[in-house]
Amino acid sequence: MTDSAPHIEVMRSQLGRARGLGAGGSGTAHWWAERVTAASLLPLSTWFIVQMFRLGGADHKDVVKWGGKPVNATMLTALIITTFYHAQLGLQVIVDDYVHGKAHLPTRILVKLVTSLLGLLGVFAVIKLVAAGNRRS
Numbered sequence: 354m355t356d357s358a359p360h361i362e363v364m365r366s367q368l369g370r371a372r373g374l375g376a377g378g379s380g381t382a383h384w385w386a387e388r389v390t391a392a393s394l395l396p397l398s399t400w401f402i403v404q405m406f407r408l409g410g411a412d413h414k415d416v417v418k419w420g421g422k423p424v425n426a427t428m429l430t431a432l433i434i435t436t437f438y439h440a441q442l443g444l445q446v447i448v449d450d451y452v453h454g455k456a457h458l459p460t461r462i463l464v465k466l467v468t469s470l471l472g473l474l475g476v477f478a479v480i481k482l483v484a485a486g487n488r489r490s
Contacts, residue, residue: 383442383445383446386438386442387439387442387443387446390435390438390439390442391439393431393435394432394435394436394439397428397431397432397435398432400428400432401428401429401432404419404425417482417485417486418486419486420479420482420483420485420486421482421483421485421486421487422486426479426482426483429479429482430476430479433472433475433476433479434472434476436472437468437469437471437472437475438468438472440468441464441465441468441469444464444468445461445464445465448460448461448464449461
């Protein structure tokens with residue numbers, strides 16, 4: 354007696370079967386990360402723009418004093434980290450879509466390296482601002 358249940362063949366690549374991911378395995382996480390960073394950049398950027406208008410015409414001493422406050426330093430750091438992570442996510446999509454062959458992996462690595470270094474430079478600048486603000490107090 355044979356089993357009369359229909360046999361359904363799923364068309365997946367060998368790698369897809371091995372991972373159990375199918376076509377959209379990691380794309381969902383990337384998509385969500387882009388949306389979450391974009392959504393968090395809205396209030397952070399708004400805060401930053403408002404603060405820059407408030408500091409318009411301020412001298413160096415006032416800006417250092419402002420940057421030395423924990424809330425401002427935290428918000429600046431969050432803005433920098435989120436901005437460069439969001440940029441890295443967007444540039445990764447561009448590289449994945451338009452860079453092919455042997456140049457793909459080095460380009461992805463370069464994008465991550467450059468965005469990480471620029472973000473680190475921004476965080477370091479905030480640390481220097483906080484240190485200078487604490488010296489003046």
